Amino acid sequence: MALAVGTLAPDFTLNDSDGNSVTLSELRGTPVYLNFYPLAFSPVCTDWFTAIAKDSGPFEGARVIGISVDSKWGLAAFKRQLGADQVTFLADFHPKGDVARLYDVWIDAAGISGRATFVIDADGIIQDVDQVAPLETPDADRLIASLASCTG
Numbered sequence: 001m002a003l004a005v006g007t008l009a010p011d012f013t014l015n016d017s018d019g020n021s022v023t024l025s026e027l028r029g030t031p032v033y034l035n036f037y038p039l040a041f042s043p044v045c046t047d048w049f050t051a052i053a054k055d056s057g058p059f060e061g062a063r064v065i066g067i068s069v070d071s072k073w074g075l076a077a078f079k080r081q082l083g084a085d086q087v088t089f090l091a092d093f094h095p096k097g098d099v100a101r102l103y104d105v106w107i108d109a110a111g112i113s114g115r116a117t118f119v120i121d122a123d124g125i126i127q128d129v130d131q132v133a134p135l136e137t138p139d140a141d142r143l144i145a146s147l148a149s150c151t152g
Contacts, residue, residue, distance in 0.1 A: 002103060002104050002105050002116045002118070002129050002131040003103055003104055003118070003126055003129065004126070004129075005126050005127060005128060005129060006125065006126065007125070007126050008124055008125060008126075009024060009032075009034070009118065009120045009124050009125070009126050010024075010102045010103065011023065011024050011025045012024050012098075012099045012102060014067065014090040014091060014092060014099060015072050015090065015091050015093075016072065016075075016088050016089060016090055016091070017072050017073075017075040017076040017078075017079050017088075017089045017090075017091070018072070018076065019072055022065075022088060022090055024120075024124070025124065027063055028122065028123065028124055029122050030061070030062065030063050030122055031061065031062040031063070031119070031120060031121055031122050031147060031150035031151050032062060032063045032064075032065060032118075032119075032120040033059055033062050033063070033064045033065065033117065033118075033119060033120075033143070033147055034065050034067070034117065034118040034119075034120055035048070035049075035064070035065065035066045035067065035115075035116075035117045035118075036067050036068070036100055036103065036105045036113040036114065036115065036116045036117075036118075037049075037066060037067070037068050037113065037115055038068065038107075038110070038112040038113060038114070038115060038134045039068055039069070039070060039112060040068055040070045040074050040075055040077075040078035040089075041074075041078060041081075044115070044134070044135055044136075044137060045068070045115075046078075046082070047137070048137055049066060049078075049082050049084050049087060050082055050084075051140070052064060052084065052086075052087060053082045053083050053084035053085075053086070053087065056086045058144040058147065058148070059086065059144075059147065060151070061151035061152070062147055062150070062151055063088060064086060064087045064088065065087070065088045065089075065090060066087055066088070066089045066090065067089075067090045067091075067092050067099060067100070067113065068089075068091070068092060068112070068113060069091075069092050069093055069096055069097055069100070069111070069112055069113065070091060070093065071091055071093050072091045072093070075089035075090075075091055076089075092113065096111070097111070097112070097113060100112075100113035100114075103116070103118070105131060107134070110134075112134075114131060114132075114133075114134055115131070115132050115133070115134050115136065115137070115138065116129060116130065116131035116132070116138070117129065117130050117138040117143050119143055119146040119147050119150060120150075121150040122150065127146050127149070127150055128142070128143055128146035128147075130142065130143055
């Protein structure tokens with residue numbers, strides 16, 4: 001079960017698709033739409049991030065992050081293919097799945113993270129979370145409404 005609403009989001013540092021380090025706590029002051037997903041280029045993940053890339057309006061004022069176990073090179077190709085310039089893709093590559101474990105969304109038997117979205121407010125507190133089976137998608141409407149309450 002994913003981390004609970006009302007708790008401080010655990011801090012982490014991962015490399016993005018350009019090789020830059022991104023630390024969650026350094027994003028304080030900005031709400032974060034944090035998406036764990038199994039694998040880049042898989043059908044459900046592609047659909048999820050394509051929708052975000054096509055309509056970035058609901059995410060204005062927030063940082064959209066996607067985390068998977070893919071390498072930074074795979075994530076760079078994924079980002080390019082989707083035209084998802086407003087999404088920061090992070091590689092939970094080595095040690096594999098450490099951040100997914102920290103957020104309690106790791107699927108050990110599959111060697112990937114599960115699918116979960118966390119809405120984190122500007123103070124770093126989890127305001128909403130939706131964790132679903134890997135072939136399902138989180139409730140985007142509810143999560144976007146939660147994010148809107150964080151961005152004013």
